[in-house]
Amino acid sequence: MFESGYEALLVALDPLRLLWLALGVLVGLCVGLLPGLGGTVGMAILLPFVFGMDPYSGIALLIGMAAVVHTADTFPSVLLGVPGSSGSQATIMDGYPLAQKGDAARALGAAFFVSMVGGIIGAASLFALIGLARPLILALGPPELFMCAILGLSMVGVLARGAAAAGVLATLLGVMVGLIGLAPQVGQYRYTFEEPYLFDGIPIAVMALGLFALPEMVDLVAADRSISRVSKLAGSRLTGIRDAIRNRWLVVRTSVLGTAMGIIPGVGGSVVDWIAYGVTRQTVKDNSQFGKGDIRGVIGPESANNAKEAGALVPTLLFGIPGSGTTAMLLGGLVLLGVQAGPAMVRDRLDVTLAIVWSLALANILGTAACFLLAGYVAKLSLIPAKKLVPFLLVIMTVAAYQATRHWGDILAFLAVGLVGWVMKQVGWPRAPMLIGYVLAPSAERYLHLSMSLHGFDWLLRPLVIVLGLLVLVIVFGSQIFRLRRGKGRRPGLGDMAGRM
Amino acid sequence: MMRTYSFPRRHRRWFLGVLCAASLALTACGTGDGGGDDEAAEADGEQSQVDESAFYYDKELEIIVPFEAGGGTDSEARFMAPFLQEHIPGSPTVGVVNISGAAGTIGNNQFALEREHTEATSVLYSSASSFLPWIFEEPALELNYDDLVGNFVSQVGGIVYVRCDTGIDGPEAFVEQAQDMQWVAGEQTPDSLGAHLLLAYDMLGLEHNAVMGFEGRGPARVAFEQGELNINWDTSPSVPSDVDPLIEDGVACPVFTIGQASEDTLEADAMFSEEPYNLPTFAEIYEQIHGEPPSGPEWDAYLALTRAGWTNQKVMWLHKDAPPEAVEQLRAGFEAMTEDPEFQSQAEELLGPHPKLVGDDVDPAVDGLRDFPEDIRNWIMDFLVENYDHPDPR
Known part of the structure; x- marks a missing residue:
């Protein structure tokens, strides 16, 4: 396996292919950078x-x-407080407050560095798991997947701390x-x-933009100021890297978590950043x-x-069951290249699988390097006064929302969800x-329906279901116990915390 | 104006302008007719002499795929686009446009309502999933397939396999033991292509529990491999990569093929009736189990669904308002495409050995496809409503 890994590296390092890789990275950076556009647009x-x-x-x-979409989508999340793609919403929680404090460069430096480390850990896990992953996925039947969805839903307790009912x-x-739908x-x-x-329901890009981006734009214009409250950008990218290295175990922990969540087919790919954020905070x-600008809140998600991107490739390549829009289109792309995903990817087309692993690792390095070079310039966006910046952003976001299905309904839905999001923000929900809830419903x-149709109530007794159930209980009640033990002094103010989520 | 920030005005405007332009450009590209195709068309046009009097000379032809980019129908359309560009007289620019949503209904409706059909610059590439809503009288569907003209038909085959650990290792054992078993099958919804298989299981007298709610064939296949299901089916494009490994591992044992419908009979399948599968068709396995050939309304329904779901699974349509020379030249383009040796070798690899119908073969095929007599339609819907809790659309 290692020998073929080395051969695949040589194949991947062919200058022409590196050029294609660089072109892909460029497109990925662009769609990541533009708020609301993500991997599916890049694939299209x-x-x-x-x-x-x-x-x-x-x-x-x-x-x-x-x-690299999730490397570049950090820019709008940190600098503008709007999600760069549907996978980088949680970064807003602490990245945006950091930018408001004038620490944008530090947040970006940390984010890019850990994006690269996360991407490489993901690629390495993909390499290590590709031979073993089939039994792993086969162990996850509908009952286990249902429990995974519940596990994800139980994280809302952590994320809504201080405003449980809301x-x-x-x-x-x-x-x-x-x-x-x-x-x-x-x-x-x-x-x-x-x-x-x-x-087909409300598209996720419309939900994410509406809930998080539009309310931020409205408040920014209403306050009529630039995003950064200070007029000089302090902090440097290198400080960010030092932050990341100081929290190296957190980086490893959340990278492994991200890969694992990516592997679980059909559950949670779009909320992995929130789960990682919740786990980091706990x-x-x-x-x-x-929520006020802790660099670890950027590093985790x-x-x-x-x-996650590497993890999501496991079910996509081995079973042909894509976990997201991006991987679904990747499958189609592979067909056009004459490669059919499926069990054969490990047996007969190991070369292709390994090429994917190396491309992932190299692209992450390349993407991070490019973002580092750009960061100094792009960070200055946060100094522009809102009334000059917002019109541009609104155009981009409206176009991005319309991109979801290219139906005028996208724009109406964007405005409607945006209104709901703004009201929620105002009242501190x-x-x-x-x-x-929207993603996991x-x-x-x-999976609940499938579990009941296949097994009646017997599925409740499957060992993995019981383990996951206990985990859910720990997450739901554990945080209460934690909080009681730690005392009330550190409890964050309600409106202050929840308002920014 | 007070300059309290340090970002120079000039740069700011430049940067935002680029950002905006880039986003708009990306959106334009995202609609699917990738810019690269245009250049290719022009380059080709200069080399071989282009017929300037042709209907499609200097025009853009869009292939509307009513599904997401990356799906089976989309891959086929994208594969054909460069060949069509070369072979349609006048060498038009051919681009694929994905208008997905609601099992093809949104793309169908946009094609029907928002295209200028007399210009004949839009064709619709439908598949069984976007055609069946017409049969099942989906109220939101605005497209009437009777208003369309077929230009090209692409067939697929179907295979049904069971878990080998049921003790059934092939067609013979299936004939002997199938009716004594308790089968668990997984489908999407009762009004999808799976309806056809439910009907087949029913006709064979299989005691089966059909679990609805799987997201597609991929997840159902995983559930089969997990042992949650013990009977399953797949279409020919996914068999080499996904089903063959299961057969090699002794997990899946194929038992019969759907077959291909001609007038009133079921014919052999170009892939599954041949080596190495050598499977009997549904009609043959039926006869072996029941001792007589299938007949009656359920058999008519089976044949009609075979035509719609498999034998004419994908069809390239023009609206009947299109000028006759457009239809004629488009058909000529498809015919020339299928004669191109490069197309043939790549199609065999990418789409499998099933026939592609062009020229005079198209009209009878699409007429047969649309020939869904009221009584068959009603019979199928009664079958689904009574047995599978399908909400009655009538």
Whole structure:
């Protein structure tokens, strides 16, 4: 395996292929940088070109793009407080306050560095797991996947700390929005009011932009100031790297978590950053500054979201079951390159799989290097007064929302969700639980239905289900116990915390 | 104006301008007709002499795929686009546009309502999943397939396999023991392509529990491998990569093939009736189990669904308002494409050995496809409503 790994490296280092990789990275950086555009848009741009390319070059192009979206999407999350793609919302929580304090460069430096480390840990795990992953995934039947979805939902308790009731209500609201569209087990539409736009539900890009970006824009214009409250950018990228190295175990922990969540098919890929954020906040010493600009709140989700991309490739490549829009389109791209994903990827096309691993690792390094070079300039965005910046951003975000399905309904939905998000922000309701409820509702429903149809109530006794159930209990009640033990002195103010989520 | 910040005005405007332009450009590219195709077309046009009097000379032809980029139908359309560009008289620029949503309904509706059909610059590439809503009378569908003209038909085959640990290791054992077993099958929804298989299991007299709610064939195949299901099916494009390894490992044992429908009979399958599969068709296995050939309304329904779901699975359509020379030249383009040796060798590899229908073969095929008599339609819907809790659309 290592020998073929070395051979694959030589294949990947072919100058022409490196050029394709660089081109992919460039596209990935662009779609990541623009708020609301993500990997699916990048894939849509690149797919017309891959037909007829040699498989390794095509893979370098596609993987290069997919690998770095979550490196570059940190820019808007930190600098503007709007998600650069649907995978970088949690970075806003602490990255944006850091930018407001004038520490944007430090936050960016830390984020890019851990993105790279996370991406490389993810690629290494992919390499290590590719031979062993089939039994791992086969151990996750519908009951286990249902419990994984519940595990994700239980994180809302952590994320809504200090506003538990509002958090639960926001989650339920998200669940209801998530159920719009075709019911997963009968050919019947729910809550669509016979409007074809709603048949597939509200797209995630529209939800993310509406909930997090639009309210921020409104408040920014209303306050009429630049994002940074100080007019000089202090802090340097190197400080950020030092922060990351000081928290190296956190980086490793959340990278592994991100990879693991990516592997679980169909659950949680889009909320991995929130889960990582929640876990980071629960597991570090002294979390009183979280939500006010703690660098660890940037490091956790940023390590996880790059690592996730590698994890998500495991079910995609081995079973042909994509976990996200990006990987679904990657599968199509592979077909055009003459590669069919499936069990054969390990047996007969190991060379292709290894090329993917190397492309991932190289793209992460390249993407991070590029972002470092750009960071100094882009960080100055946070100094521009809002009334000059916001119109541009609104245009970009509206276009990005429209990009989701290219139906005028996208823009209406964007405005409607934005209004809900703004009201929630004003009254101090946490918005992250709503998004988690929205993302996980369809999987939770689907897998619960499948578990019941296949096993009745017997599935409750499966060992892995019991383990996951206990984990859920620990997460839900553990935080209460933690909080009681730590005393009330450190409890963050309600509006202060929840308002920014 | 007070300059309290240090970011120079000139740079600021430049940067935002670039950001904005880039985002708009990306969106334009994202709609699917990738810019690279144009250049390729022009380069080709200069080399071989282009017929300037041709209908499609200097035009852009969009292939509307009513599904996401990256799916089976999309891959086929993207694979064909460069060949069509070369072979359609006048060498138009051919681009694929994905308009996905609601099982193809959104793309179908946009094609029907928002395209200028007399210009014939939009074709629709439908598959069984976007065609079946028409059969099942989906109320939101605005497209009437009777208003369309077929230009090209692409077939697929279907294979049904069981878990070998049921003790059934092939068609013979299946004939003997299938009716004594308790089968668990996994489908998406009752009104998807799976309806056809539910009907097949029913006709064979299989005691089966059909679990609805799987996200597609991939997840159902994983559940089969996990042992949650013990009977499953797949379409030919995914068999070499996903099902063959399971057969080699002794997990999956194939038992019969869907077959291909012609007028009133079920014919052999170009892939699964051949080596190495050598599978009996549904009609053959039915006869072996029941001792007589299939007949009656359920058999008519089976044939009609075979035509719609497999034998004519993907069809390239123009609207009937298109000028006759457009139809004629587009058909000529498809015909020339299938004669291109490069297309043939790549198609065999990418799409499998199933036939592609062009020229005179297209009209009878698409007429047969759309020939869904009211009684068959009603029979199928009754079957789904009674047995699988399908909400009655009528």
